[in-house]
Amino acid sequence: MNPESFRFCPIAGEQARIIEWILSGLEGKVDDNVFFNVNLAVEEVVENVVSYAYEDGNGFLEASKEITGDGILRIVIKDGGVKFNPLDKEDPDITLSAEEREIGGLGIFLCKNLMDKVYYNYENGCNVLVMEKNVA
Amino acid sequence: MDVTIKNEGAVCFVTLNGRLDTTNVQRFNEDIIPVMESDAKEIELDCSGMSYTSSQGLRSFLTLQKRIESKGGKMVLKNMQPNVKQVFDITGFSNIFKII
Numbered sequence: 001m002n003p004e005s006f007r008f009c010p011i012a013g014e015q016a017r018i019i020e021w022i023l024s025g026l027e028g029k030v031d032d033n034v035f036f037n038v039n040l041a042v043e044e045v046v047e048n049v050v051s052y053a054y055e056d057g058n059g060f061l062e063a064s065k066e067i068t069g070d071g072i073l074r075i076v077i078k079d080g081g082v083k084f085n086p087l088d089k090e091d092p093d094i095t096l097s098a099e100e101r102e103i104g105g106l107g108i109f110l111c112k113n114l115m116d117k118v119y120y121n122y123e124n125g126c127n128v129l130v131m132e133k134n135v136a
Numbered sequence: 137m138d139v140t141i142k143n144e145g146a147v148c149f150v151t152l153n154g155r156l157d158t159t160n161v162q163r164f165n166e167d168i169i170p171v172m173e174s175d176a177k178e179i180e181l182d183c184s185g186m187s188y189t190s191s192q193g194l195r196s197f198l199t200l201q202k203r204i205e206s207k208g209g210k211m212v213l214k215n216m217q218p219n220v221k222q223v224f225d226i227t228g229f230s231n232i233f234k235i236i
Contacts, residue, residue: 016159036188036219043190047158094228098201106191106227113226 001025001073005064011050012057018046022063022075030073030135037114038073038133044107045077045086045129053081053127071136072116077129084127085120087112137186139167148176153185156193165196172203179204184215194229201233212236 008018022042027035049061064076086108092101112118117132137160140151150171156164171179179200189197197213204211212234216224224230 019158033219033222039188040190040223043158047190047192092227094226095231096228098198098205098232101198101228101232106194110191110223110226 001029001065001067003064003066005062005076007060007062009060010058011054011061013050015043015046015050018050018061018063019043022046022065026073034133034135038075038135041111041114041118041131041133042075044111045131048086048107049077049079049081049127053079053084055082067135071134073133073135075131077131078126080126083122085122086129087118087120137164137167139164141170143174143176146176147178147180148174149180149182151182151185155188156186156196157188157190158192161190161192161196164193165199168196168200172200174209175207177209179209179211181211181213182215183213183217183220186220187217189220189223191227194223194227197233198229210234 006021008014011018019039019042023039026038030038046061053059053061059079059081062078065074067073089105089108091109092105111131115131115133119130121128121130137156138153142149148171150168201211214236216235221230221235224233224235
């Protein structure tokens, strides 16, 4: 898959369209379980950006995707919203009981567990989250 | 996500079919209100047709279980697909729910 990118703006309520664009062309090309994992990781990240990146709920999200020559699927999600590194967030304590578990905070934790590598940069006033998965 | 609810005596059978994601979780939360309000002592969710859930879906299950247990009821999740079960395992939700 050659590198492709698309800038969505405005993004309020556009989660489904953004996720669909990122995943398009992947289904059938990668293992079903890998597709499931990538789908979920992408959904969690996109949902966070759409819900929390912009105070007024509107702004841009730029998505890029490629499969490198050595079979690494690399997805980059960029936004110009509030500076926020989701990887700074402490992992939820998954050993707690139902009563003690907080509702929320699972999205980025799932993303980190489902992808091989997730990293964050703040570049030119933008949050840039990179997710990688070996799909070879 | 299609939700079918059937009450049989003290048991409420719920059948889930389809994907539970950002596009339909709100609708799902509305669909399961009758289960939340059910007087059944046992809630059985047949998950064999549920092919996907996001963290928002997990939250819905947690909210549902807390509600059921607050009324002294019990909830079980049955026949979960491996990909979905994996999401429950990663998040520790497998230890919170009774999954058979």
